[in-house]
Amino acid sequence: MQQTLPAYAPLSNRQIVNIEEMADQILAEVGVILQDDPTSLEAMASIGAHIEGDKVFTKGNNLRELISKAPAQFTWHGQNPENDLVIGAGTPVYAPTYGPPVVETFDGQRRQGTLADYETLVKICDRSKLLGTTGYLLTIAHDVPEDTRHMAMARAHLKHSKKPMMGTVISEQALRDVAQEVGTTPTECQLMHMINTTPPLVIQANPLQCLRTAAELGQGNMIESYMMMGATSPVSVIGSLAQGLAEIMVGAALTQIYRAGAPVVAGVFATPFSMQFMGPIFGNPESEIVLMASVQLMRRLGIPCRGDGMITSSKLNDAQAGYEGAGTLTASQISQADLIFHSTGWSEFGRCYNFDKSVADEARILSNL
Amino acid sequence: MQQTLPAYAPLSNRQIVNIEEMADQILAEVGVILQDDPTSLEAMASIGAHIEGDKVFTKGNNLRELISKAPAQFTWHGQNPENDLVIGAGTPVYAPTYGPPVVETFDGQRRQGTLADYETLVKICDRSKLLGTTGYLLTIAHDVPEDTRHMAMARAHLKHSKKPMMGTVISEQALRDVAQEVGTTPTECQLMHMINTTPPLVIQANPLQCLRTAAELGQGNMIESYMMMGATSPVSVIGSLAQGLAEIMVGAALTQIYRAGAPVVAGVFATPFSMQFMGPIFGNPESEIVLMASVQLMRRLGIPCRGDGMITSSKLNDAQAGYEGAGTLTASQISQADLIFHSTGWSEFGRCYNFDKSVADEARILSNL
Numbered sequence: 001m002q003q004t005l006p007a008y009a010p011l012s013n014r015q016i017v018n019i020e021e022m023a024d025q026i027l028a029e030v031g032v033i034l035q036d037d038p039t040s041l042e043a044m045a046s047i048g049a050h051i052e053g054d055k056v057f058t059k060g061n062n063l064r065e066l067i068s069k070a071p072a073q074f075t076w077h078g079q080n081p082e083n084d085l086v087i088g089a090g091t092p093v094y095a096p097t098y099g100p101p102v103v104e105t106f107d108g109q110r111r112q113g114t115l116a117d118y119e120t121l122v123k124i125c126d127r128s129k130l131l132g133t134t135g136y137l138l139t140i141a142h143d144v145p146e147d148t149r150h151m152a153m154a155r156a157h158l159k160h161s162k163k164p165m166m167g168t169v170i171s172e173q174a175l176r177d178v179a180q181e182v183g184t185t186p187t188e189c190q191l192m193h194m195i196n197t198t199p200p201l202v203i204q205a206n207p208l209q210c211l212r213t214a215a216e217l218g219q220g221n222m223i224e225s226y227m228m229m230g231a232t233s234p235v236s237v238i239g240s241l242a243q244g245l246a247e248i249m250v251g252a253a254l255t256q257i258y259r260a261g262a263p264v265v266a267g268v269f270a271t272p273f274s275m276q277f278m279g280p281i282f283g284n285p286e287s288e289i290v291l292m293a294s295v296q297l298m299r300r301l302g303i304p305c306r307g308d309g310m311i312t313s314s315k316l317n318d319a320q321a322g323y324e325g326a327g328t329l330t331a332s333q334i335s336q337a338d339l340i341f342h343s344t345g346w347s348e349f350g351r352c353y354n355f356d357k358s359v360a361d362e363a364r365i366l367s368n369l
Numbered sequence: 370m371q372q373t374l375p376a377y378a379p380l381s382n383r384q385i386v387n388i389e390e391m392a393d394q395i396l397a398e399v400g401v402i403l404q405d406d407p408t409s410l411e412a413m414a415s416i417g418a419h420i421e422g423d424k425v426f427t428k429g430n431n432l433r434e435l436i437s438k439a440p441a442q443f444t445w446h447g448q449n450p451e452n453d454l455v456i457g458a459g460t461p462v463y464a465p466t467y468g469p470p471v472v473e474t475f476d477g478q479r480r481q482g483t484l485a486d487y488e489t490l491v492k493i494c495d496r497s498k499l500l501g502t503t504g505y506l507l508t509i510a511h512d513v514p515e516d517t518r519h520m521a522m523a524r525a526h527l528k529h530s531k532k533p534m535m536g537t538v539i540s541e542q543a544l545r546d547v548a549q550e551v552g553t554t555p556t557e558c559q560l561m562h563m564i565n566t567t568p569p570l571v572i573q574a575n576p577l578q579c580l581r582t583a584a585e586l587g588q589g590n591m592i593e594s595y596m597m598m599g600a601t602s603p604v605s606v607i608g609s610l611a612q613g614l615a616e617i618m619v620g621a622a623l624t625q626i627y628r629a630g631a632p633v634v635a636g637v638f639a640t641p642f643s644m645q646f647m648g649p650i651f652g653n654p655e656s657e658i659v660l661m662a663s664v665q666l667m668r669r670l671g672i673p674c675r676g677d678g679m680i681t682s683s684k685l686n687d688a689q690a691g692y693e694g695a696g697t698l699t700a701s702q703i704s705q706a707d708l709i710f711h712s713t714g715w716s717e718f719g720r721c722y723n724f725d726k727s728v729a730d731e732a733r734i735l736s737n738l
Binding site: 005006008009010012284285289317318319320321322323324325326327330334357360364368 | 374375377378379381653654658686687688689690691692693694695696699703726729733737
């Protein structure tokens with residue numbers, strides 16, 4: 001669908017400009033906190049930002065000028081050139097679910113993830129006809145000590161797949177170690193890194209350090225404002241977009257200060273915060289509108305945009321999982337997002353990688369391409 | 370969503386014009402068969418069509434001129450004025466599933482429908498906060514003799530609801546009898562009638578007679594080309610749209626010959642024909658593209674367009690039902706179809722009205738409006 005049909009843009013040009021003006025006002029008057037990382041503050045000061053404590057006040061257009069140095073399209077290299085991916089080329093790249101601590105295996109066992117589970121998931125992603133990348137943090141290898149866990153997981157990717165993979169963001173040093181293991185060079189993007197802001201309007205020290213390290217190594221960053229609407233962002237779609245855009249602009253601009261031309265993908269991932277359940281819920285029309293509008297905003301910045309796949313609040317692969325997943329995936333496809341995270345296997349609010357569901361989701365998506 | 374966001378139009382204006390030109394060529398050179406109904410042939414001859422046997426060759430623009438007399442917007446009256454619906458006003462009207470012979474009840478029993486089941490379904494539709502109409506043929510009241518069945522079903526609507534309902538198309542006489550029971554007048558549309566063409570390029574005697582009778586009584590027709598792509602229409606989206614448009618144009622024009630200004634809703638309902646299963650399958654992206662393009666084509670004719678709701682091939686309300694239903698419903702909503710059939714309760718390829726699913730589907734749709 002997404003290759004021949006026009007993209008759906010939910011917001012008018014005037015609405016998009018309004019959101020940009022709101023983001024500019026936030027950047028100039030409210031400021032964004034860059035927490036416990038003096039280097040980031042110095043970097044922002046070097047482009048004329050005004051700093052108060054750890055708060056940065058800046059002009060949107062200064063950030064846009066920097067972000068314009070980032071590529072609208074770039075190659076994400078695999079261990080094998082035939083697995084290379086082009087991000088931003090008009091055809092979406094599908095990535096697996098990122099982050100679930102728990103797995104539900106093919107034999108129906110549900111448990112905290114182990115390294116063996118991790119290796120199985122890498123193999124599933126490698127054999128997938130849908131997924132272009134094996135991602136990273138497919139689950140948490142709880143049976144490996146924390147100080148070596150990131151390397152054990154990285155080695156699982158290298159051992160079982162030649163597809164492009166992501167790097168770790170557990171710490172700056174860990175990121176460097178994985179990059180060294182992979183053998184990255186500054187001229188080829190082999191690793192993308194999941195950099196989350198901490199809404200509202202904060203970026204914490206560790207993501208700041210990781211995005212800097214990744215950019216300095218010539219590697220990619222995926223900058224995401226993952227917000228809970230009504231809790232860590234305004235409850236409204238438009239307000240959330242303005243806040244998310246401000247956060248993303250600071251993060252994306254920083255990457256270009258450290259290395260002009262470093263690959264960046266970005267986007268707002270907004271979930272309504274349920275006052276009943278006191279947590280975020282997934283697969284709603286509000287999130288879908290934010291997602292589609294986020295693609296419009298990232299196009300204006302000239303960088304590729306992230307989207308989401310078959311995400312759901314359901315604990316089972318039931319009708320709810322089906323319609324919530326299909327709704328979000330459709331939003332990503334119809335708006336023509338470039339890199340679709342959490343494509344397959346997502347279950348239980350993202351807390352569980354469900355092996356059966358990953359197969360079912362993949363069959364669903366492939367049959368509809 | 371559909372009230373504030375722009376409509377999605379999958380096809381460019383050039384593509385739409387191409388399809389119209391193809392439809393015109395079909396109408397002029399291939400012809401449409403009006404089966405065993407001389408009055409329809411005479412009606413078409415009266416507007417200059419060339420008749421060979423029961424085949425009609427005609428000019429697309431002659432049909433468009435007639436169809437332009439049909440209202441772009443009309444009121445569908447209930448027994449109670451506060452239940453009146455406006456079709457074509459920009460807000461979609463949701464209708465229940467039409468036609469399933471089988472029901473699955475709240476206590477999990479699955480059986481051929483009875484009059485008692487029929488009455489339960491009318492009550493479900495009446496109490497619904499989503500459905501604007503109680504529809505018709507919600508199931509088949511198998512325990513009522515065929516010659517009085519249509520009246521028993523019509524009386525169930527009148528007894529349990531004041532919402533607008535549909536009429537029967539079992540025969541011309543039955544249609545008249547139901548209209549009399551309802552107490553229709555030629556100046557108010559109280560009954561819509563489901564008029565199916567018989568692709569490829571045929572309209573059979575009974576639907577021809579029913580559409581004529583409904584139009585003469587000042588009642589509405591919903592003209593649908595329900596086609597199986599690869600079996601009763603070309604396998605391609607574009608070819609199916611051209612064929613369906615030709616069929617619909619003949620049907621819609623006939624209504625205006627009989628009564629200029631008679632309400633018509635129309636649209637193409639195209640399902641891929643599975644060569645494995647030897648039947649139509651529901652809830653596919655091909656169907657969704659046809660549906661959305663069909664809205665574009667009906668807009669050009671100036672008449673309201675039909676869409677579909679939570680339809681699926683699944684026999685359970687499972688993940689497949691969820692994503693197939695959500696995909697089709699989203700296509701109807703995002704393209705801004707005016708009258709959405711089969712909104713809730715559809716199961717088993719449309720063979721079963723599932724009571725539980727009707728409640729779940731309604732909750733899903735309402736939560737997302």
